Amino acid sequence: MANRRHEHAEDPPHDRRAVILIIVLLIILSVTMLFVMRGQLQKRYSVHTISGTSMIPTLTERDQVLVKKNVQIQRYDIITFSVDKEEGMFVKRVIGLPGDSMFVRNDRMVLNIGEQGDFETTNTFHLSPTVADEFQTLNRIPEDVYFVIGDHVDVSKDSRTFGFVHRKSIEGTVQFRFPAIHLAKVKN
Structure with missing residues (x-):
């Protein structure tokens, strides 16, 4: 039984890759959304000093x-x-x-x-x-x-x-x- 617990403690490599891929995709999506929102704001508003x-x-x-x-x-x-x-x-x-x-x-x-x-x-x-x-x-x-x-x-x-x-x-x-x-x- 002790050996089985030890085996499950380590994540298989494909699970780590999936988590990293999801994080990278979320970052790309967030940056894209920011650029789209910024573009929309600049079409409607500006700031002047x-x-x-x-x-x-x-x-x-x-x-x-x-x-x-x-x-x-x-x-x-x-x-x-x-x-x-x-x-x-x-x-x-x-x-x-x-x-x-x-x-x-x-x-x-x-x-x-x-x-x-x-x-x-x-x-x-x-x-x-x-x-x-x-x-x-x-x-x-x-x-x-x-x-x-x-x-x-x-x-x-x-x-x-x-x-x-x-x-x-x-x-x-x-x-x-x-x-x-x-x-x-x-x-x-």
């Missing part, structure tokens, strides 16, 4: 934002987008939507954000001369473009200087802010 002060106090230098791609844009959403002949991504707030009534006089744009055409609720923006000339003949914001402003209006480079943002240039809307961690420096 804020650079600059144009969105203070809402967003500050080195904050990170989670951006959801391909969503319907509404007034006051914060969006990320690219601008022709400019480096990097911009982050601004949508003020004017396609179809909003507007007019330009003396480099100032009056934008109706109330009922269509009533001009009871308006915003007024000082435009660069180039943008004012471009907008001069418009009485509505054209289809597939948006008027955007930075929350820190005194320093923001936005639609007042580069014009409308085209829908095709918009990456998505900011869904969440990860605040920057500002560590205090210890002085000796």
